[in-house]
Amino acid sequence: MAHAHIDLDPRFTIGPVQRRLFGSFVEHLGRCVYTGIYEPGHPTADEDGFRGDVLELVKELGVSAIRYPGGNFVSGYRWEDGVGPKEERPRRVDLAWHSLETNEFGLDEFARWADKAGSEVMYAVNLGTRGVQEALDVLEYSNIKEGTTLSDQRVANGAPEPHNIRMWCLGNEMDGPWQLGHVSADDYGKIAAKTASAMRQMDPTLELVACGSSKPIMPTFAEWERVVLHHTYQHVDYISAHAYYEELDGDLDSFLASGANMDEFIESLVATIDHVKAALKSDKTINISFDEWNVWYNKRWHTEDKPRNATDWHYAPRLLEDQYSVADAVVFGSLLISLLKHADRVTSASLAQLVNVIAPIMTEPGGAAWRQTIFYPFAEASRLATGEVLRLNLSSDTYETEKYGTVNRVDAIATHDAETGAAAVFLVNRGADESATVTIDLGALVDGKSVTATTLTDDDVYASNSLEAPERVVPRANEELTVEDGRLTITLPAVSWTTLTIS
Ligand code: AHR
Known part of the structure; x- marks a missing residue:
């Protein structure tokens, strides 16, 4: 992991x-x-x-x-x-x-x-x-x-x-x-x-x-x-x-x-x-x-x-x-x-x-x-994504690639809307071989808020949608999520896109 x-x-x-x-x-x-x-x-x-x-x-x-x-x-x-x-x-x-x-x-x-x-x-x-x-x-x-x-x-x-x-x-x-x-x-x-x-x-x-x-x-x-x-x-x-x-x-x-x-x-x-x-x-x-x-x-x-x-x-x-x-x-x-x-x-x-x-x-x-x-x-x-794009402090395990050298497995960006208090975090796990556990320190941002996540992934990374199977791949609720004392922990499957909503 x-x-x-x-x-x-x-x-x-x-x-x-x-x-x-x-x-x-x-x-x-x-x-x-x-x-x-x-x-x-x-x-x-x-x-x-x-x-x-x-x-x-x-x-x-x-x-x-x-x-x-x-x-x-x-x-x-x-x-x-x-x-x-x-x-x-x-x-x-x-x-x-x-x-x-x-x-x-x-x-x-x-x-x-x-x-x-x-x-x-x-x-x-x-x-x-x-x-x-x-x-x-x-x-x-x-x-x-x-x-x-x-x-x-x-x-x-x-x-x-x-x-x-x-x-x-x-x-x-x-x-x-x-x-x-x-x-x-x-x-x-x-x-x-x-x-x-x-x-x-x-x-x-x-x-x-x-x-x-x-x-x-x-x-x-x-x-x-x-x-x-x-x-x-x-x-x-x-x-x-x-x-x-x-x-x-x-x-x-x-x-x-x-x-x-x-x-x-x-x-x-x-x-x-x-x-x-x-x-x-x-x-x-x-x-x-x-x-x-x-x-x-x-x-x-x-x-x-x-x-x-x-x-x-x-x-x-x-x-x-x-x-x-x-x-x-x-x-x-x-x-x-x-x-x-x-x-x-x-x-x-x-x-x-x-x-x-x-x-x-x-x-x-x-x-x-x-x-x-x-x-x-x-x-x-x-x-x-509304309000401001946030500058994150992100550290991640890395992996080696032939074309681009050493890259972070997990990449992410977040937005925060000061007017509504809503925030969103968008994450990818680009590692093909393992899931990643991500911890996010959100501080007071989550106080009194509900946090949900959806993830788009599949056991077959080449799975796709088509006329015959238009919903073969859809984002699904990610239940591997906990929030405790302002710290969120989530698991991202290998090769996945995740959206976290805090509202
Ligand atoms: O988007 C396809 C083509 O890619 C566009 O016509 C051209 O601008 C680019 O090379």
Whole structure:
């Protein structure tokens, strides 16, 4: 049995729980939009063709801002194709995912859908095949109330109120050679700065995100950010970060330690940002928009629906439909802990993605929708994390990994809401070989409160949910819990995610 100990004291805080940390991402990719969130004719579809079963699950997941419409897709996208009468919208090839784009779903539909889901829209402009003018056009269409050609078009298209989108991404992964129109850091920095300053002339209160490197492992990481931030520092509020993890070569121990890599990545990105800040003698702090993160098995790109090298263009092909296991959910939970641990600088994040494509929610066309294993850590943290993120004093037994060296078996984060007195602790045991006993000194925090815990685990770490067995893996009450004189003791099974609620 491994051991860990945590001191939890509400006087030590990292920063407020930012709602935008619980954001997600909807891209025109595979079946995320078509037969995911949008499927006219589905038995649960509403008058707009939005799947009611999916909307309910999105609300249960508790998603704040949702990034749209891509991703790689945005770098070849003409936003105006997706507005106006549906029967007149052009059909296009989407070069990012080699799919057929019918454009029957676009900006106005997404804004309407997000409103029904209770989420905020975060919009990415195309800086791959387009530039400043098109960014200004979509901003005018979306945010100006009325009285200009483009805003009047929106009104005529059935959206009388402006979409009032606050957060805008200046392109997507522009460092990636796979990206349409990808450029050098210097060229991207210049176009991003120009676009940002033009957009701010229309609305100085917009929150703008410059593209960071597409992956921490990109050889350009840090230098790309340094160059881009030198150009854009005064014009933007965020630099983006993207990271995906997967189990490779059967190395489960390293995979389970992915959160340690995420911690390092965030810390080195913060250091890079702050060096530029110092070099520019700026008073302004740039934060991180971690606008793509998840577990992603990169190899599941090509399916019988869309074979490699297809020259025909499929509508809504089954792409990137990863089925997540218990181990994946534990890694996912660790990544969430890592984001919360850095809530002072990671103030927005988007789980990539939301439905069907590397997603917590899966659907069958014409059929059911269900929750993947990764749904649960996100939904629990989104629901229970309120108030301030606490700085914990955590000590844990460790284990050795090939990729990331020595890592703590147990990792955790906690939040405390001074107004309600409620607190939550999120924990992972990433050791694959043994349970861990965790003691938590809570002091007066538990006085007169009820403490409950749920744990997501399984004897088979590769167990997952599916259409046939949608509830194979669910969190269950953890009864291995005692509280005595302000000290809580709980047992975490090997490879598990646990949520403790103190209320
Ligand atoms: O989320 C899937 C893809 O991953 C996105 O389109 C792209 O931005 C990233 O490389």
